[in-house]
Amino acid sequence: ETGVTQTPRHLVMGMTNKKSLKCEQHLGHNAMYWYKQSAKKPLELMFVYSLEERVENNSVPSRFSPECPNSSHLFLHLHTLQPEDSALYLCASSLRRDTGELFFGEGSRLTVL
Amino acid sequence: KQEVTQIPAALSVPEGENLVLNCSFTDSAIYNLQWFRQDPGKGLTSLLLIQSSQREQTSGRLNASLDKSSGRSTLYIAASQPGDSATYLCAVPNSGNTPLVFGKGTRLSVIA
Secondary structure (H helix, E strand, O other): OOOEEEEOOEEEEOOOOEEEEEEEEOOOOOEEEEEEEOOOOOOEEEEEEEOOEEEEEOOOOOOEEEEEEEOOEEEEEEEOOOHHHOEEEEEEEEOOOOOOOOEEOOOEEEEEO | OOOEEEEOOEEEEEOOOOEEEEEEEOOOOOOEEEEEEEOOOOOEEEEEEEEOOOOEEEEOOEEEEEEOOOOEEEEEEOOOOHHHOEEEEEEEEOOOOOOEEEOOOEEEEEEO
């Protein structure tokens, strides 16, 4: 138990669906992150939030829309995804942005049909 | 732009062996370096965090070293066990304001 909880753990969606991934951290951290992990590729940073403000968007397509309503919760809204978006989506948090130790959730396995 | 390389990509050893995993990075202006473990289909578990001012960190059978000037880190696992089988990832912050950049990992199999 890392203190970072992701739901759902598995999600299957069609290309026309709209769904959301949720992340919650109970560690009192100030920064939260979304990473994408595809087969045989390094983890790719998608978004960074620091004190609820988005501070980085790593050239992610607009079909992925993050939301951080407070410092404990992070969402990733998904719409009109493509099959190549199928991957493991990992949420992480750290006490400080950029230099703090990173704690990850178990991930949400997304399959786009 | 920071690049992280991990060698070897995969490693298979008999139980009980001591082993070393390697990580190299291109930009030595790092604040820290973190080693993670990932089991199949799971998230990442933090193993060790080495600050830039430190040379090594130890946790149980794990020892991580850091040589900033040469852009290298090693993870030493003593007396390996089948339960150590997993993918081990190394990550460093990019210079400036970008958080962790990851290597592709080393997939370790410890055979009983």
